[in-house]
Amino acid sequence: MKSILIEKTLKLDCGKEISNFPLAYETYGNLNEKKDNAILIFHALTGDQYASGINPITKKEGWWNYAVGPGKSFDTNKFFIICANVIGGCMGSYGPGTIDPLTNKPIGTNFPVITINDMVNAQYNLLDYFKIEKLFAVAGGSMGGMQVLQFVSNFPNKARVALPIACTASHSAQNIAFNELGRQAIMSDSNWKEGLYDEKSTNPDKGLAVARMAAHITYLSKQGLQEKFGRNLQERSDLKFGFDADFQIESYLRYQGSVFVDRFDANSYLYITRAMDYFDLTKQFSGNLSKAFKDTKTKFFIISFTSDWLYPTSENKDIVIALNAIGADVGFVEIKTDKGHDSFLLDVPDFLSTIKNYLNTTYSNINERRI
Amino acid sequence: MKEEFKVISRFIEEKSRVLDVGCGDGILMEYLSKNKVVDVRGLEISKEKVKKCLSKGLAVIEGDAENDLKQFPDLSFDYVILSQTLQAFMSPEKVIENLLRVGKKVIVTIPNFGHWKVRLDLLLKGEMPVTKNLPHQWYNTPNLHMCTIQDFYNFCNNKEINIYKTISLNGEKISNISNSNLKYKNLISELGIFLLEK
Numbered sequence: 001m002k003s004i005l006i007e008k009t010l011k012l013d014c015g016k017e018i019s020n021f022p023l024a025y026e027t028y029g030n031l032n033e034k035k036d037n038a039i040l041i042f043h044a045l046t047g048d049q050y051a052s053g054i055n056p057i058t059k060k061e062g063w064w065n066y067a068v069g070p071g072k073s074f075d076t077n078k079f080f081i082i083c084a085n086v087i088g089g090c091m092g093s094y095g096p097g098t099i100d101p102l103t104n105k106p107i108g109t110n111f112p113v114i115t116i117n118d119m120v121n122a123q124y125n126l127l128d129y130f131k132i133e134k135l136f137a138v139a140g141g142s143m144g145g146m147q148v149l150q151f152v153s154n155f156p157n158k159a160r161v162a163l164p165i166a167c168t169a170s171h172s173a174q175n176i177a178f179n180e181l182g183r184q185a186i187m188s189d190s191n192w193k194e195g196l197y198d199e200k201s202t203n204p205d206k207g208l209a210v211a212r213m214a215a216h217i218t219y220l221s222k223q224g225l226q227e228k229f230g231r232n233l234q235e236r237s238d239l240k241f242g243f244d245a246d247f248q249i250e251s252y253l254r255y256q257g258s259v260f261v262d263r264f265d266a267n268s269y270l271y272i273t274r275a276m277d278y279f280d281l282t283k284q285f286s287g288n289l290s291k292a293f294k295d296t297k298t299k300f301f302i303i304s305f306t307s308d309w310l311y312p313t314s315e316n317k318d319i320v321i322a323l324n325a326i327g328a329d330v331g332f333v334e335i336k337t338d339k340g341h342d343s344f345l346l347d348v349p350d351f352l353s354t355i356k357n358y359l360n361t362t363y364s365n366i367n368e369r370r371i
Numbered sequence: 372m373k374e375e376f377k378v379i380s381r382f383i384e385e386k387s388r389v390l391d392v393g394c395g396d397g398i399l400m401e402y403l404s405k406n407k408v409v410d411v412r413g414l415e416i417s418k419e420k421v422k423k424c425l426s427k428g429l430a431v432i433e434g435d436a437e438n439d440l441k442q443f444p445d446l447s448f449d450y451v452i453l454s455q456t457l458q459a460f461m462s463p464e465k466v467i468e469n470l471l472r473v474g475k476k477v478i479v480t481i482p483n484f485g486h487w488k489v490r491l492d493l494l495l496k497g498e499m500p501v502t503k504n505l506p507h508q509w510y511n512t513p514n515l516h517m518c519t520i521q522d523f524y525n526f527c528n529n530k531e532i533n534i535y536k537t538i539s540l541n542g543e544k545i546s547n548i549s550n551s552n553l554k555y556k557n558l559i560s561e562l563g564i565f566l567l568e569k
Contacts, residue, residue, distance in 0.1 A: 299430070301425065321442040325442060325444055329410075329412075329430045330412075330430060331432060332433055332434075333421045333422055333432075333433050334418065334433055354422050357425070357427070358425050358426060358428055361428035
């Protein structure tokens with residue numbers, strides 16, 4: 001597992017300072033000589049640095065395997081893709097699961113509360129590490145999109161292109177409510193022990209699984225669920241008049257919950273959802289989102305999905321409106337799909353091909369202009 | 372590229388900021404950004420066309436002029452272009468007002484309902500005209516508010532909108548329209564292209 005050690009002090013939004021902490025990352029493709037083909041990809045709530053190919057830890061496909069790879073939307077034959085595990089995460093970066101050398105136990109809830117801003121500032125160190133003066137692009141969906149917005153706001157001249165997908169500039173009450181539901185599920189599991197669990201056998205797996213099940217519903221659309229599952233029964237011809245998984249949808253959710261706990265840490269789930277809830281770029285700029293992008297020359301391409309009710313088109317459009325108000329270079333399209341918020345992770349050909357063409361054309365346009 | 376776009380691009384000075392409302396496939400946008408070094412943005416209602424534009428790397432947003440023009444600040448563009456869509460809006464009057472608010476200059480193209488073929492269709496056949504520029508039947512046309520070059524002239528006069536220049540397009544024939552030849556041009560022009568200013 002690749003990682004950099006960030007030695008210099010990072011002042012967190014909560015006031016605490018951290019230094020000498022690891023940031024795990026993965027790269028795909030090659031950085032060219034001019035170092036102008038790098039794309040920094042930000043992952044969503046439960047993602048990690050393994051965007052493409054087979055994740056060496058879970059042995060499953062990377063979370064953005066549809067989009068990242070040779071000849072794909074983010075073409076690794078052309079671009080150098082960097083993806084880091086966010087701080088607070090549980091795939092090698094500094095997080096609540098990191099072992100505290102003093103106690104030899106996981107830091108747990110002694111880990112400081114972090115924000116999207118903190119995550120982005122930590123990842124900015126990767127530019128220094130790879131000696132990249134300017135990224136070609138920053139991209140991400142959902143929480144990854146929030147990081148894109150925060151990155152461009154913090155570093156207005158460090159990316160030529162920004163692709164915030166299915167996200168928001170300000171986490172809504174509904175978003176916070178769903179996250180709180182997940183956190184409560186974890187914290188009410190008796191194995192949680194105020195976040196100081198440390199034995200594999202006593203993890204709050206049940207709580208975490210319920211959190212995942214609830215969240216999973218929010219990533220899909222009603223129509224998508226109905227078409228995929230309807231009222232189909234699970235390996236039985238009649239209702240059993242009990243509380244087993246009679247319906248396929250129940251069995252599906254239980255499965256999603258059970259596989260999730262194998263790869264994700266419950267405390268990381270608490271910290272990362274908290275960071276999302278605290279995200280309010282509009283408030284950071286006293287109610288005027290346009291100010292967040294005041295000095296930027298970055299070219300924006302914003303994408304939303306018709307059936308995404310978690311980060312709906314209207315919230316994505318608010319970002320478009322804020323950018324147009326300051327004459328920024330912005331493109332926007334709402335992709336038609338019934339796959340819900342999860343669309344950005346799935347095989348949605350319209351979405352994948354539009355990104356691919358946009359990036360390829362923009363990259364060659366920029367190079368033509370330089371000649 | 373069609374004659375209409377050639378006329379429009381002649382109106383536009385180099386290194387200016389342009390908004391193409393109803394930019395379609397982005398053909399005019401591409402031409403302008405390559406040949407006039409302009410900073411050009413587009414607004415388009417059709418998802419398919421927006422995707423085509425974005426695939427070309429053009430800064431196009433999905434939206435419609437009646438709802439989405441309001442997000443652009445006053446006089447934020449040197450030119451705003453509206454090509455052959457004015458007649459399809461619920462309220463062309465409000466759209467024109469908004470175009471003039473957003474752009475220092477506005478270029479509007481209208482399919483001319485005063486063309487002799489249109490007049491003849493109604494006069495002789497007694498049927499709603501169907502022509503090359505107006506190919507729909509009355510029951511499926513998106514065109515809610517057809518007008519003639521003369522009508523648009525009158526509209527601008529009433530609203531105290533300055534008409535800088537008017538071009539007549541008849542097939543590939545391009546000519547100037549002035550007060551003295553207006554009645555005649557209103558009869559022979561298929562399209563009228565107006566350069567306006569508040």
